[in-house]
Amino acid sequence: MGNVDKKRLALVRAIFKSNTGEMTYKHGTGYFITKDLVLTAGHVLSPAPSEVKVRLEEPSDRKDPWLETKASPVWENQKLDAALLKIDEPIHDVEAPLWCKTSFDKNVEWHSTAYPLASAEMTEDGKAYKSAGLEGKWYVDGGGGQGLQELDLGVEHESDGQWNGISGAPVFVGDELVGIIKSYKTGYKGKRLDGVPVNQFLSDPAFQRELKPKCLSPLPRQLWILILTSENSDEEFSDTVKISIDKQRETINKVTGLPSDLELRFVEVKVTEALNEPTKWYEAVEAICEAPIMVADVTSYQPAVMLMLGIRAVVRRGVTVPVTSTELNESLLSELPFNIQETKLIFPWPDSDAKDTRHPINRIGEAVVNGLMQLRGYPTYLDLPAYDAVRCAEPQVVTDESNVQVGGAKVPELKGIVVRKAEPERILMLCSFNEMYKEYWNYVSVKITRNFRGAGKSIERMLDISSPRLVGQALYESIRWTPCCIIDWTHWRPNVFFELGVRLSCSDIGPICLIEEKELDLEKGTFPEQKRQLLKLLRPISYKLHGSRDPFKSAFERYHSFLNGDQEYLDPDSAIPHNATYRTVVNAFDWRQESFARTPHEELRASIEILQGKDPEKDGGFQALFSSNAEFKQEIRRSGRERWIAAWYYFRNRYEPEDFEMSKELRNQLSALTECVVRELGKQTDPHYQRIYNEAVELMDKLDKLDLP
Amino acid sequence: MEDLFEKVLELKTKAKNRRDLKRYESAASFANQAIQILESALVSPDAREKSKLADQLADSYGLLGGIYRRWGLSSDDQQKKYERLKESFNAYNTGYKKYEEREEYKIANSYNRLNRLVGYLLFNPASLDDPQVDIPDGKTLKEELEDAGVSIENQLKLERRGDVWAIADMALVKLLLNRESPMAAYADFISASPADYVYDTVLSALRPLAVLELRDEIVDKLKGAVELVEGKLQNIRPANL
Numbered sequence: 050m051g052n053v054d055k056k057r058l059a060l061v062r063a064i065f066k067s068n069t070g071e072m073t074y075k076h077g078t079g080y081f082i083t084k085d086l087v088l089t090a091g092h093v094l095s096p097a098p099s100e101v102k103v104r105l106e107e108p109s110d111r112k113d114p115w116l117e118t119k120a121s122p123v124w125e126n127q128k129l130d131a132a133l134l135k136i137d138e139p140i141h142d143v144e145a146p147l148w149c150k151t152s153f154d155k156n157v158e159w160h161s162t163a164y165p166l167a168s169a170e171m172t173e174d175g176k177a178y179k180s181a182g183l184e185g186k187w188y189v190d191g192g193g194g195q196g197l198q199e200l201d202l203g204v205e206h207e208s209d210g211q212w213n214g215i216s217g218a219p220v221f222v223g224d225e226l227v228g229i230i231k232s233y234k235t236g237y238k239g240k241r242l243d244g245v246p247v248n249q250f251l252s253d254p255a256f257q258r259e260l261k262p263k264c265l266s267p268l269p270r271q272l273w274i275l276i277l278t279s280e281n282s283d284e285e286f287s288d289t290v291k292i293s294i295d296k297q298r299e300t301i302n303k304v305t306g307l308p309s310d311l312e313l314r315f316v317e318v319k320v321t322e323a324l325n326e327p328t329k330w331y332e333a334v335e336a337i338c339e340a341p342i343m344v345a346d347v348t349s350y351q352p353a354v355m356l357m358l359g360i361r362a363v364v365r366r367g368v369t370v371p372v373t374s375t376e377l378n379e380s381l382l383s384e385l386p387f388n389i390q391e392t393k394l395i396f397p398w399p400d401s402d403a404k405d406t407r408h409p410i411n412r413i414g415e416a417v418v419n420g421l422m423q424l425r426g427y428p429t430y431l432d433l434p435a436y437d438a439v440r441c442a443e444p445q446v447v448t449d450e451s452n453v454q455v456g457g458a459k460v461p462e463l464k465g466i467v468v469r470k471a472e473p474e475r476i477l478m479l480c481s482f483n484e485m486y487k488e489y490w491n492y493v494s495v496k497i498t499r500n501f502r503g504a505g506k507s508i509e510r511m512l513d514i515s516s517p518r519l520v521g522q523a524l525y526e527s528i529r530w531t532p533c534c535i536i537d538w539t540h541w542r543p544n545v546f547f548e549l550g551v552r553l554s555c556s557d558i559g560p561i562c563l564i565e566e567k568e569l570d571l572e573k574g575t576f577p578e579q580k581r582q583l584l585k586l587l588r589p590i591s592y593k594l595h596g597s598r599d600p601f602k603s604a605f606e607r608y609h610s611f612l613n614g615d616q617e618y619l620d621p622d623s624a625i626p627h628n629a630t631y632r633t634v635v636n637a638f639d640w641r642q643e644s645f646a647r648t649p650h651e652e653l654r655a656s657i658e659i660l661q662g663k664d665p666e667k668d669g670g671f672q673a674l675f676s677s678n679a680e681f682k683q684e685i686r687r688s689g690r691e692r693w694i695a696a697w698y699y700f701r702n703r704y705e706p707e708d709f710e711m712s713k714e715l716r717n718q719l720s721a722l723t724e725c726v727v728r729e730l731g732k733q734t735d736p737h738y739q740r741i742y743n744e745a746v747e748l749m750d751k752l753d754k755l756d757l758p
Numbered sequence: 759m760e761d762l763f764e765k766v767l768e769l770k771t772k773a774k775n776r777r778d779l780k781r782y783e784s785a786a787s788f789a790n791q792a793i794q795i796l797e798s799a800l801v802s803p804d805a806r807e808k809s810k811l812a813d814q815l816a817d818s819y820g821l822l823g824g825i826y827r828r829w830g831l832s833s834d835d836q837q838k839k840y841e842r843l844k845e846s847f848n849a850y851n852t853g854y855k856k857y858e859e860r861e862e863y864k865i866a867n868s869y870n871r872l873n874r875l876v877g878y879l880l881f882n883p884a885s886l887d888d889p890q891v892d893i894p895d896g897k898t899l900k901e902e903l904e905d906a907g908v909s910i911e912n913q914l915k916l917e918r919r920g921d922v923w924a925i926a927d928m929a930l931v932k933l934l935l936n937r938e939s940p941m942a943a944y945a946d947f948i949s950a951s952p953a954d955y956v957y958d959t960v961l962s963a964l965r966p967l968a969v970l971e972l973r974d975e976i977v978d979k980l981k982g983a984v985e986l987v988e989g990k991l992q993n994i995r996p997a998n999l
Contacts, residue, residue: 306761664767666774666955667817669921677920679951683994686953724771731778732954734995749775 053162053219057081057143058106060164060178061089061134061217062115063098076178078163078218079103080229082146085139086259087118088250089217090231091125091132101134106162106180109140116140124259128197129245130231131217133259145260148247148621149225153189159202160184161230163218167211178214185242187222192243197614200228200244208239220244252626254331254633261328265316265336272305273314274417275340279351280321280579283374289410290344290372291315297414304421305341316340320353324582327625331633333357334554338364338637342417347371347394350386350543353579358388359550362433364634366642368420369432370395372409386543391434391521428655438525439555444516476505477531479549479560481542482512489539489565492594497535500601504533504608524548529555533608538564538589541580554634558611559627561604562589566596585623650696650722657689690729694741697722701748710755720752762799766792766814773821782829789822812863819853820869824962827877831966843881847894850874855895866917868910868927875902876930876963883970886934900935907931922952926960933979934967940982948990957991 059079066072077093087103094101101120108114122132161183168181184205191201200220212233220228226247234241250256276290294301299309316336323333337343337360345361347354361369371389377396385394395416401408424430431437476497480486494508501508516523528534528551536549552560569584569591571577590607592600611627640646647655660673676682700722701709709716723745730742769792776785796818800811823846830842853870857863878885878893885891885899896902910918910928918924929943937943947960961984968980 663763664770665953669918669923669956671953677950679994682951682953721768721771724768724775727775728771731775732958732995746779 053080053160053221055106055162055180056141058162058180058219059087059116060104060106060214061087061093062102062104063094063120064100064102065096066099076164076166076214077216078214078230079134080146080217080219080226081140081143082133083260084141084143085136086123087134087136088219088229089132089134090229090245091122091127091130092231093216094120094122094125094132094134097121103134103136105140124253124256126250126253126256129249129253131229131245131250133256146219146226147224148251149222149227150620151222151225153187153222156189157187157222158184159187159200159220159222159227161215161218161220163215163230165208165211165215166213167208169214183215183218187220187227197249198246199231200242200246202230202242202244204240204242206240208233210239212239212242215242251621252629254327254625254629255636257328257621258331261326263332264322264329265318265332268316268336268339269314271311271314272301272307272341273316275336275343276315276317277337277343277345277354277357278317278319279346279348279354280319280576282319282346283348286346286372286374287315287317290413293410293413293415294342294344294417295414296411297418300418301414301421304418304425320351320357321578321582323357324353324579324586326622327586327629330586330625331629334360334630334633335637337361338634339639340365340367342368342370342420344370344372344413344417346374347389348374349575350389351576351579352538352541352543352546353576353583355386355388355543355546356550356553356583358433359435359547359552360554360630360634361550362388362435362547363439363551363554364638366424366430366436368417368424370413370416370420372396372413374409386547388434388544388547392432428659434521435525435551438522439529439551441522441526443530444526475531476501476508476533476535477527478508478510478535478537479528479545479552480510480537481540481545482510483540483542486537486540489537489594493537493563493592496592496598496601497604500598500605501533501608504605505531508535525551528552532558532612534558534560535604536560536562536589538562538583539568541568541574553630555631557628557631559631561608561611562587563600563604564589564591566591566593586625588624650700650718653692653696653699657692660685661689690733690738693722693725693729697726697745709752713756716752716755720749720756723749723752762795763810763814766795766818769795770818770821773825777825777828780828780832782825782832785825786822786829789818789825792818793822809863809865812857812860813865813867816853816857816865816867816870819849819857820873823847823849823853823870823873823877827873827880827966828962831880840881843877847874847877847881850877851895866913868906868913868924871906871909872927872930873963875899875906876967879934879970880966883972886972886976903931903935907935920950922947922950922956925950926952926956929983930960930963933983934976936973936976936979940979940986943979944983944986948986954991954995957987957994961987961991 057080059081061077061079063075064072065075075093075098077089079087079089082088098120101118102115103118104114104116117137118134119137123135124133125131162180163183164178165181168179170177170179186203188201188203192199202220215230216232218230219226220230228244228246230242230244232243233239234243274290274294276287278286294313298313301313302309302311318333318336323329337357343361343365345354345358347358358369358371371392372395375396376399378399382390393416395409395412397409398405398407403410405411420432429437478494478497480490480493490510497508511520511524514523514527518526528548534552534556536545536552538545549560549562571580574580590600590604660671660676662668662672665671670676671682671685673681673685676685701719704715709719726745727742727749730738730745733739733742769788773785773788773792776782776788793815796811796815800808800815826842826846826849830839830846833839833842850870850873854874858865858867858870875893878899882891885893887900889898889900891898893899893902907928910924910931914921914924914928925947929947932938932943933940964980964984964987968977968984970977
């Protein structure tokens with residue numbers, strides 16, 4: 050049995066300050082897993098300490114044995130009750146712990162060292178926390194049932210209420226770190242502890258990201274451009290993008306309100322580097338989420354590029370410019386993958402050179418400028434499909450069954466029509482539609498129907514979805530909402546990989562990926578490097594056409610393990626958990642770009658401008674289609690009036706009168722809204738409107754007086 | 759640049775509100791502030807969106823011209839009335855000559871072009887039928903109206919298709935040139951179902967013209983047009999809530 054490395058063991062002290070200035074303390078145990086990261090239990094740091102300190106079991110020669118750390122952890126998972134603290138000054142070099150990868154099928158001995166209250170001694174200087182060795186039996190079949198799987202640890206020592214301080218202590222089996230202690234069970238007279246298994250940390254992408262050095266971070270804060278290069282990308286691709294965008298630098302800066310001479314920042318990501326290991330994948334996904342502008346080399350529509358474009362389509366309304374180095378003409382354009390057909394693809398026209406305005410070196414920068422302008426002007430700007438579709442509410446279907454129960458709850462009834470959620474009813478299959486795939490579909494669909502009992506009544510491809518909605522809309526909606534989604538990689542079709550990207554980024558239940566075994570012979574096909582990486586990272590299950598049913602049984606088991614939240618024992622250096630991309634997106638997603646982030650008065654104003662335009666009096670008409678219809682026009686006016694009033698009422702009551710007196714910015718906003726209400730109601734004869742008008746004029750005059758030069 | 763246009767829009771709204779409250783001095787001050795901001799931006803060496811700036815300048819000069827016109831028409835003092843109507847003409851004339859007319863800005867509009875003619879007519883009613891008097895920087899009033907009519911007609915075919923201001927301007931040209939009855943001249947305008955504030959603006963141009971000492975048949979047409987437009991406005995304005 051190995052020993053706990055005492056040079057890495059640490060006492061964690063969290064200091065809490067109350068409103069009255071009273072100080073309270075919490076103690077726990079921590080373990081250095083790198084030279085500056087201490088793994089401990091989350092509750093030791095809760096709620097929000099004002100200060101956190103760490104003291105090594107064997108302090109260095111420093112005068113002060115306590116090491117400084119930020120009060121908030123760099124990683125925290127409340128569900129797991131675990132956290133990582135980052136020390137300001139790293140300690141000696143520390144090798145990564147031996148993470149437990151063994152799957153035990155019988156109870157084993159464990160050991161640890163921790164700082165229980167029971168071992169604390171009173172000294173002249175106060176309470177001294179002494180470490181204590183712990184050991185016992187890990188009951189490998191225990192710790193299950195409701196909630197997450199835990200380590201069920203019997204402990205040889207009895208302590209009634211004196212276990213405080215051991216939370217966060219490392220749990221070893223031999224030399225392998227199997228988890229940390231998080232609590233003790235009161236029902237066993239203090240002889241039973243609960244722990245968090247390490248595979249649960251390791252399957253959290255954010256935890257993984259903290260362990261590895263970062264290649265891309267920190268991403269620029271101001272405007273920057275992500276350049277996604279493909280496998281065997283034209284060496285000049287990045288230069289072309291940079292030159293083209295730099296030519297428009299001043300305009301780009303102006304459009305985005307930045308100083309005109311500010312340098313633009315470019316971040317390059319090569320797909321084969323992004324796929325190289327999980328942490329790099331997570332970094333690339335973060336960059337895709339955060340990049341205000343992304344230019345992607347879609348030449349040959351490589352699977353990994355399409356996958357990343359699918360992620361981008363879900364996570365960002367920002368500007369995305371797909372560029373191909375292949376010369377195209379009108380007839381070739383119609384043969385593009387359908388997701389790409391919907392985009393404004395930039396390509397070199399035959400015989401066009403750099404002087405030609407149609408050449409990518411001129412068009413990329415221009416496309417970025419236009420995209421930024423439109424993004425600013427139109428809140429619903431999109432340059433990739435899927436963004437809005439995956440944000441639709443869960444589809445429902447009408448049913449003739451009465452008294453249907455879903456999850457114990459009766460389904461809602463709308464005016465006598467019973468509806469229920471549509472998606473759990475079916476299995477969604479994303480696959481090639483090529484003629485050559487027909488035989489595979491016939492085979493795979495039968496196998497899935499037979500092996501996926503209970504997962505859905507029917508298996509449907511995009512072609513089979515019965516929704517009357519637009520094909521693209523229904524497809525992306527289903528990709529998000531269908532719990533059981535199977536993706537057959539066979540033939541490596543670009544569309545399928547775009548859809549895979551959509552699914553990975555918008556569903557907490559990963560897709561079940563399949564691939565016919567002949568496709569694993571990568572030397573015969575194109576882009577072997579990225580295909581090999583994709584296979585390693587996302588682990589599709591291979592099947593043999595007209596072969597055994599076992600792969601489909603495994604696929605069904607995998608689906609169930611996804612649903613049950615079972616932790617897979619994956620090599621954290623090569624594969625990613627099924628929902629790791631989604632979890633990365635959830636953390637990195639820039640929610641500020643969503644329209645709800647606007648304040649109510651901004652939202653109301655935007656809703657008026659969509660129909661009326663910014664300056665309808667000047668424009669001589671409204672923007673709304675068919676607004677020359679007299680009744681419709683009246684209604685637009687009426688609705689606009691009501692919205693201006695609502696925006697004004699909201700804003701003026703949102704703040705105290707003193708706030709307006711103190712802040713010129715608030716006053717300006719209030720003034721703009723007040724003027725709009727006066728403008729709208731000036732000629733209205735309705736007494737209610739006249740009352741509001743008089744109020745607004747009164748306020749207008751007050752504001753004028755406050756801002757007299 | 760968007761912030762600048764936002765600021766200009768706010769200043770124009772302030773100017774319009776004060777104009778409607780008959781606080782003309784304050785209204786003119788806000789319109790002049792908008793003009794100042796836009797002119798500074800237009801002359802700056804790295805000016806972009808010049809057409810948009812010039813278009814806003816033309817609109818702001820038009821607004822200023824309208825403020826002076828209403829201010830002048832509301833004055834009992836004849837001297838002040840004349841001075842303000844002259845100011846009104848100057849504002850429209852500047853808007854037209856410096857911006858609206860200039861080929862480089864590609865402004866498809868007739869706001870200043872027509873109103874400078876109306877403005878001139880207001881303090882010189884005889885000019886409509888006088889073939890000897892050229893308006894400042896231009897030809898005779900009749901020739902100018904004819905040119906304006908051709909230009910607006912062309913704009914209505916494409917750039918200003920369905921634009922109620924263009925339709926209203928065209929109707930006024932037809933009346934002043936004695937070409938059509940009020941009903942015929944304003945048929946397109948009425949069928950375009952303009953918003954109520956458009957009726958207000960049209961009436962604010964028609965009413966002072968209808969009391970001028972012009973040829974009887976033109977005065978009758980102008981009065982007929984006032985009646986017609988007022989009647990239509992009454993149909994839509996009470997429709998609150």
